[in-house]
Amino acid sequence: MSDHIYIGADIGGTAIKVGICDENGTLLHSYEGPTGTEDGQDAILENIAAYVRKIVEDSPFAWEQVAGVGIGIAGFMDIPTGFMKTSPNLPLRNVPIKQILEEKLGKLVKINNDANVAALGEAWSGAGAGIPNVVCYTLGTGVGGGIIIHGKIYEGFNGMGGELGHMSIVPDLEAIQCGCGKMGCLETVSSATGIVRMAKDAVERGDRTSLSHIDNITAKDVFDAAKAGDEVANRIISRAAFYLGKSMAAIAVVVNPQRFIIGGGLSKAGEFLFEQIREVFRKFTPETAQEGVEILPAILGNDAGVVGAAGLITRS
Ligand SMILES: [Zn+2]
Structure with a gap:
């Protein structure tokens, strides 16, 4: 087993689900908390960061083993720069999500839309493994x-x-x-x-x-x-x-x-x-x-x- 772990965060309108995967795409641990949609943009981003820190703290893994954090989210975004333009179900508008979360977590962050991300999950370790x-x-x-x-x-x-x-x-x-x-x-x-x-x-x-x-x-x-x-x-x-x-x-x-x-x-x-x-x-x-x-x-x-x-x- 490699030293690295990979964190995923699935951002929904009511809940944020975070998980730790190994290099084969096996989900080892997961945690779900409220999105905080009603509290606005800063709260949502802070919640994502907090749940990511928490799931690693509660796991047998060390923070140093985290290779990066991927984010799946509904909306129109510039994928390479991780800049969210608008989201249909979240108060996120013109937010540099990747940049903000990288600053909060000190880790590589990548974002993509929820449908692409679900497809990648199935392709990695689901029906398309x-x-x-x-x-x-x-x-x-x-x-x-x-x-x-x-x-x-x-x-x-x-x-x-x-x-x-x-x-x-x-x-x-x-x-x-x-x-x-x-x-x-x-x-x-x-x-x-x-x-x-x-x-x-x-x-x-x-x-x-x-x-x-x-x-x-x-x-x-x-x-x-x-x-x-x-x-x-x-x-x-x-x-x-x-x-x-x-x-x-x-x-x-x-x-x-x-x-x-x-x-x-x-x-x-x-x-x-x-x-x-x-x-x-x-x-x-x-x-x-x-x-x-x-x-x-x-x-x-x-x-x-x-x-x-x-x-x-x-x-x-
Ligand atoms: Zn259409």
């Missing part, structure tokens, strides 16, 4: 993504690489506007929000479905109804799966990853969803681009963020 080229989807309220090439995050020119949810993929006649302002993004159909919207539309149209008896429809309700044989619910899930599979067919001939990994809340629907995605992928992808390619569920769950953040230090 040992595989150099992996593309990850996170299916939640939106569709997040991350592209890992040769074991490292591919960010592109200005950090938009891997924004899989905003692949414009739904044909014009069926396209609706996405939160990003453009039409027909994958996220409009294949996220929990998209599935719920399609379900509500069907109920409002008067389609015959068991969903019409539910007050506040959730994506899980739609999956449950589909599994129970509801035709309308099945049509909605098939549509979500169709565009996911098609987007993978497009990625397969651009990036040609060996493995697609799907995490996030919707991935809990399991094989029912995965089998439909694989079928679409097989249908639209050239034989040589799909040979040996697997589409698998993520395995690190909520730890992917903290593991991937630690991975920023050794794998970026």
Whole structure:
């Protein structure tokens, strides 16, 4: 075992999770504390530093063994300089996060967006362990993504690489506007929000479905109804799966990853969803681009963020 340990911090709107990883991406210790969002920017940064110090103090490791601290956070940032422009769920605006935390901790700090970091976690020691080229989807309220090439995050020119949810993929006649302002993004159909919207539309149209008896429809309700044989619910899930599979067919001939990994809340629907995605992928992808390619569920769950953040230090 090498002397070094790698610290990851996953910054959410309500909680900050910090963890210590070894050189293989195994999560050895973790700790979670409140983000302190209501107390503002300085408090959040001080909390991150405090939790990082605490987890090392409470572990058998020495501070000298810390090779660096990686930070996963939602928002628009300049990744190389670690400068946060805006965050959707945190009061962080125009903050040099990397610089401030390096001063507070006296260690190398790297930041990246939460979806990229979760992808790196899965690629390092999760469902993509040992595989150099992996593309990850996170299916939640939106569709997040991350592209890992040769074991490292591919960010592109200005950090938009891997924004899989905003692949414009739904044909014009069926396209609706996405939160990003453009039409027909994958996220409009294949996220929990998209599935719920399609379900509500069907109920409002008067389609015959068991969903019409539910007050506040959730994506899980739609999956449950589909599994129970509801035709309308099945049509909605098939549509979500169709565009996911098609987007993978497009990625397969651009990036040609060996493995697609799907995490996030919707991935809990399991094989029912995965089998439909694989079928679409097989249908639209050239034989040589799909040979040996697997589409698998993520395995690190909520730890992917903290593991991937630690991975920023050794794998970026
Ligand atoms: Zn979009």
